[in-house]
Amino acid sequence: MTVLDTEPTSAPSGDALVVLDHVDKHYGDLHVLQDINLEIKRGEVVVVIGPSGSGKSTLCRTINRLETIDSGTIKLDGKELPAEGRGLAKLRAEVGMVFQSFNLFAHKTILQNVTLGPMKVRKLKKAEAEAEAKKLLDRVGVGAQASKYPAQLSGGQQQRVAIARALAMKPQVMLFDEPTSALDPEMVKEVLDVMVSLAKEGMTMIVVTHEMGFARVAADRVVFMADGQIVESNTPAEFFDNPQSERAKDFLGKILKH
Amino acid sequence: MDLFSEYGSAILEAFGLTLRLAVFSGIFSLILGVVLAVFRVSPVPVLRWIGAAVVYTFRNTPLTLVMFFALFGLFYQLKIGASQTAPLNEQNFQLAVIALSVYTSTFVCEVLRSGINTVPLGQAEAARAIGLTFSQNLRLVVLPQALRSVLNPLASVMIAMIKNTTVAVTIGVVTAKGVNEASGQMRTMMENEADQIVLIFIIFAIGFMILTLPVGFLAGWASKKFAVIR
Numbered sequence: 001m002t003v004l005d006t007e008p009t010s011a012p013s014g015d016a017l018v019v020l021d022h023v024d025k026h027y028g029d030l031h032v033l034q035d036i037n038l039e040i041k042r043g044e045v046v047v048v049i050g051p052s053g054s055g056k057s058t059l060c061r062t063i064n065r066l067e068t069i070d071s072g073t074i075k076l077d078g079k080e081l082p083a084e085g086r087g088l089a090k091l092r093a094e095v096g097m098v099f100q101s102f103n104l105f106a107h108k109t110i111l112q113n114v115t116l117g118p119m120k121v122r123k124l125k126k127a128e129a130e131a132e133a134k135k136l137l138d139r140v141g142v143g144a145q146a147s148k149y150p151a152q153l154s155g156g157q158q159q160r161v162a163i164a165r166a167l168a169m170k171p172q173v174m175l176f177d178e179p180t181s182a183l184d185p186e187m188v189k190e191v192l193d194v195m196v197s198l199a200k201e202g203m204t205m206i207v208v209t210h211e212m213g214f215a216r217v218a219a220d221r222v223v224f225m226a227d228g229q230i231v232e233s234n235t236p237a238e239f240f241d242n243p244q245s246e247r248a249k250d251f252l253g254k255i256l257k258h
Numbered sequence: 259m260d261l262f263s264e265y266g267s268a269i270l271e272a273f274g275l276t277l278r279l280a281v282f283s284g285i286f287s288l289i290l291g292v293v294l295a296v297f298r299v300s301p302v303p304v305l306r307w308i309g310a311a312v313v314y315t316f317r318n319t320p321l322t323l324v325m326f327f328a329l330f331g332l333f334y335q336l337k338i339g340a341s342q343t344a345p346l347n348e349q350n351f352q353l354a355v356i357a358l359s360v361y362t363s364t365f366v367c368e369v370l371r372s373g374i375n376t377v378p379l380g381q382a383e384a385a386r387a388i389g390l391t392f393s394q395n396l397r398l399v400v401l402p403q404a405l406r407s408v409l410n411p412l413a414s415v416m417i418a419m420i421k422n423t424t425v426a427v428t429i430g431v432v433t434a435k436g437v438n439e440a441s442g443q444m445r446t447m448m449e450n451e452a453d454q455i456v457l458i459f460i461i462f463a464i465g466f467m468i469l470t471l472p473v474g475f476l477a478g479w480a481s482k483k484f485a486v487i488r
Contacts, residue, residue, distance in 0.1 A: 066383055084301075086391060093389025103384035106486045107403050117388035120398065151487035162384075169388055 017042040017173055017204050018063060023072035025058065032058050033069070034228040040173070045205045047215040047236070050225035051251055056208045057100075059225065060177045063206065064095040077172060093121050096166030096174040100181050102158040104150035104165070110137065111146040114165045121169065129168075136164040140194050156187030160194055167198075174198070176207040212255070216240065224248045261454060261461075265447055272443035273465050275433050279354060279423040280469065284416055286359035291366025296396060298371055309367070317364040321357070321425045328357040329429040347432050354426040362419045369411045373404030378488075406484045413477030417470045440465060 018040040025033040032055045040046050048056045061067040062074060065081050065088060074081050076095065082088045104113050114133035118124040124132070137143045140160040142153070150158055159179055166174060176195065180188045192214050199205055199218040209215070215222050215236050222239040224232040226247045232239060243249045262269075297309030316324060332339040333353055340352040377400050385399040405412075424441035432438055438446065444462045448455050 064387055066386065089386075089389050089391045091389075092387055095387070097384075097387035099380060099384065099387075101380050103378075103380035105381060105384065105399055106488050107399075107406065116398065117390070120394055121389040149487060165384075165388065 015042055016040070017044075017077055018206070019073075019075045020059075020063075021073045021075070023062065023069050023074060025055075025062065025067065025069045032228050033062070036072070036230060038223065038230065038233075040204060040206060042172075042204055043202045044220045045199045045203075045207065045218055046221050046223055047219040048206065048208045048223045048225060049210065049212075049215065049251075050231075054225040055228040056225045057177050060175050060206060060208045063173075063175055064092045064097055066097070089121070093117070093169050094172045096169060096171035098159070098162050098166055098174065098176045098179045100178040102150070102155070102162045102182070104158055104161055106150055109147055109149055110142065110153070110161050113150070113161060114168045117165065117169045133164070133168055136167055137161070140164045141190070154187060155183045156190045159183065159187075159191045163191075163194055163198075173204040173206065176205065176209065178208050178210070180209065180211055210255070212240065224251070226251070261447075261451065261457065265443075268437050268443060269440075269461065269465070271433055271435065271437045272440045273469070275351075275431070275437065276420075276423050276440040277469065279351070279358065279426055279431070279439060280420045282355045283358040283362060283419055283423070286355065287362035287366050287419065290359060290363035291370060292401070294363055294367035295370040295374065295401075298367065299374055299396070301392060312360075313364045313367055316361050317368070319361075321361050321422055322428055324361050325354065325357045325425050325429050328353040332356070345434070347434055347436075350426075350429055350431045354423075354429060354431045358419065358422060358426070362415065362422070365415045365418070366412065369408050369415055370401075370404055372411075373408035374400055376407045377403045403486050406481070406486050409477045409481035409484070413473050416473050420470050420473070421466065 016039045018038075020036050020038040023033055023036040024031070034055075036059060038046075038059075048059060050056045058067055062069050063076075065074075065083075076091060079091075081091055104110075105116065108116065111130060111133055114136060115124075115126070115129040118129040118132065119126060122129075134143060134146065137146055140163055142157050142160050142164070145153055145157060145161075150161070153161065163174075163179075179195070180191050183191065188211070192211060195205070195207070195214065196218045205218075207214070207219070219236045222232075222234060222236050223230055224239065224243075224245075224247070231245050232243065232248050234244075239248070240252065243252055294309050294312060297305040298313070300306055300309075328339055329350070333349065339356055340349040342349075344352075381403065382395055382400055385395040390398065423439055426439050427442040427445075430438075432442075437443060440462055444458060447458050451458065
């Protein structure tokens with residue numbers, strides 16, 4: 001049974017899975033995250049949008065501690081993130097991450113990319129891990145490429161493998177850090193389709209993206225960030241049709257004009 | 259050719275000793291070099307400091323000094339490095355291997371470290387993101403890619419090491435029959451056969467090339483075969 005087989009739930013089921021509480025972070029003089037408070041419920045799909053340099057990618061990366069924070073707390077399923085060591089590694093296994101640049105392990109085949117975590121972290125037997133991996137690869141439509149190396153695949157295929165690799169860990173929440181920004185336009189849809197179906201199946205997702213279409217279709221909530229702060233947080237319909245802040249109006253005006 | 263009929267077996271035995279020095283030193287220097295490289299990229303400051311201290315010390319000291327230190331400092335004064343009761347030739351052989359391994363490992367370490375720098379940060383981040391620990395990350399993701407990118411420079415280090423076995427002559431490394439390693443044997447022959455010095459040089463130069471050329475060819479082939487395509 002994979003994460004993908006879990007029963008579809010349309011609405012977030014309630015309890016808070018990821019909680020950011022008064023989170024601050026600086027890069028030298030730059031205050032990239034300013035007093036961030038955000039609660040993501042189990043099963044909720046939150047899309048984070050905002051102009052470049054607004055801190056949205058940094059925010060995403062703090063949730064599995066690829067970025068450290070200066071103050072505040074981040075809790076996953078009620079437990080605060082450990083600072084380092086095995087505890088942190090264990091927590092990261094619960095948080096799936098999909099990167100802008102795919103970051104598939106270049107020296108491993110597609111199948112090995114997906115089985116590495118389950119075998120080394122979850123201690124699954126090879127046969128078991130491979131059976132699960134093949135199911136996931138079929139599910140994202142790249143089952144036929146299992147024995148190839150990442151460089152032999154298109155960007156869209158690589159990103160779908162990256163999603164399968166993250167799902168293989170059976171994470172509680174999936175982070176997407178601009179998953180389609182490095183893709184050729186014709187490959188964006190195949191990745192978004194996988195993400196939409198994941199969202200429909202009830203996966204908790206935090207998605208940093210510029211794909212407004214995805215936000216409208218799949219998001220339960222849109223969080224708009226600017227200059228290191230959360231400026232607005234609303235349903236997609238409300239946010240896109242009736243933005244409250246000047247910053248959001250300005251941003252939407254710029255991107256929706258074309 | 260009477261040079262071969264008289265010295266043939268001694269030449270072979272001399273190169274045999276050279277080869278043994280090279281094989282043992284090669285294995286130990288690769289292992290120690292990996293350990294040093296792991297120390298140098300480790301998140302633990304003390305390990306990083308130890309790694310850097312070893313590399314800076316032995317990479318910047320002439321091998322002859324290291325070799326002498328192994329014999330006179332390590333063995334005669336500190337009484338470590340080889341068994342006190344072993345035959346003299348075995349003691350010296352072990353000390354030469356220790357000196358050559360430690361010296362060469364610092365170069366292996368620095369080559370590996372430059373290899374680690376060629377692995378994109380995203381690879382290590384992805385490994386961390388699926389929950390691999392620091393050591394799993396190094397062992398399964400970063401080092402395998404780093405190693406593949408530095409096979410050629412690593413071969414250069416190994417070739418230099420093979421040629422550096424000649425320094426073992428300074429602490430009198432000999433076989434059980436009393437034959438020196440190759441350069442020592444060459445000196446003996448030049449003293450005895452002063453009218454054939456050029457030929458003797460050529461014989462030994464070819465002998466070393468027979469040992470070193472395959473290392474370079476092998477590395478060139480392997481680096482193509484195992485190249486990481488990005």
